[in-house]
Amino acid sequence: MASRTPARPRSPHLFSGFLKLHYSWGPHMLVSILHRATGSGMATVGTVLLVWWLAAIASGAEAYATFQDVFTTDAGNLNIVGWVVFVGITYAFFTHMLNGIRHLVMDAGAAFELKRNKMFSLIVIAGGFVLTAAFWLYLGMK
Amino acid sequence: MGSGTHIGRVRGLGSAKEGAHHWWRQRVTAGSNLFLTLWFVFAILRMPGYDYASVHTWLQNGWAAVPMLLLVVSVFYHFRLGLQVVIEDYQHEQKRVAAILLLNFFTVATAATAIFAILKVAFGAAA
Structure with a gap:
């Protein structure tokens, strides 16, 4: 049976209960x-958007116009x-992609050193x- | 159990024998997602226009329809695994079972719709 106060690092919390704060983000x-x-x-918003877009292309010009009207002005720019x-969605994609690459690197056992890990995290952000x-x-500009 | 070495205790408890599968498939689909979504991003950037005729012509081509099908399979598999972990972290007991069921229905329904739409355009007549 493990001791109640184990001699190992504890979660970085300041206070407990309602006022619990991470002391250093x-x-x-x-x-x-x-x-x-x-x-x-x-997975939620992006999936619905992708499926809606594909279904609109498959359904025809009218359905595609409905899709476009929700997100663009009459001049063709985004509303x-x-x-x-x-x-x-694009911000979510690029951030998730970069951090996913970071995770694959860490799965290989690399980049766990404090400084390098911090640097990779900042690069992702x-x-x-x-x-x-x-x-x-x-x-x-296109 | 409990009286031997640490490794002996771990072995005594045993495992479900399938925990690595979820983890591994998440990584495999992460790899395929990286290629397929980057293709998709560049395909969008290089499209001549975003009107109906342009995107319909683009999706009719096998060089767009096939990677698009692969993207749907890979990405939807990946998000199914990812959302499962999120649900398991925040939902418990009956609610967890219900949420996982809902997730499976959502994934299969959206994937089927997306795949049908792609095939319909690819096999259909020119607009």
Whole structure:
């Protein structure tokens, strides 16, 4: 039977109960929860969008126009709904993809050193924004 | 159990003999997703337009329809495994069973719709 107060590291919590706080948020914690949030978002909202888009193409011009009307203005640009949904989905995709690559590297047993792990986490956070911006800038300039 | 070495105690408890499967398939689909979704991103960027005629012509081509089918299978498998872990973390007992069932129905229904749509366009007449 293990002792009640084991001599091993405890969760990084300040206070307990209602006031429980992580005393020090690190980038690795942020990308961890971001991975779950972006993955869950794409699995639900992204799936519905993709299936709707494919079904609209299969159904014909009228159904496709309905799909387009929800997300674009009459001039063909994204409206506010389109911006929130599509920029959100692309941000989720690029962040999840980069962190997924980070996870595959860590599955191979690499990049667990504190400094390197922190650096990769920061690259994931920054890279998600950079790739999202690059994607929409390219589309905008096309 | 309980009186031997640590490794002996672990062996005594045994395993479900299938835990690695979920983990491994999540990684395999992560790898295939990386290729297929990157193809999709570049395909979208390179499309001549986003009107009905452009996307319909694009999806009619086998070079788009086949990777699209593979993408649906790989991505939907991957998100099914991922959402299962999320459900297992936050839901318990009966609610967990109900949520997993719902997840299976959602995955199969959306995947079937997507695959049917792709095939309909690919095998259908030009718009």
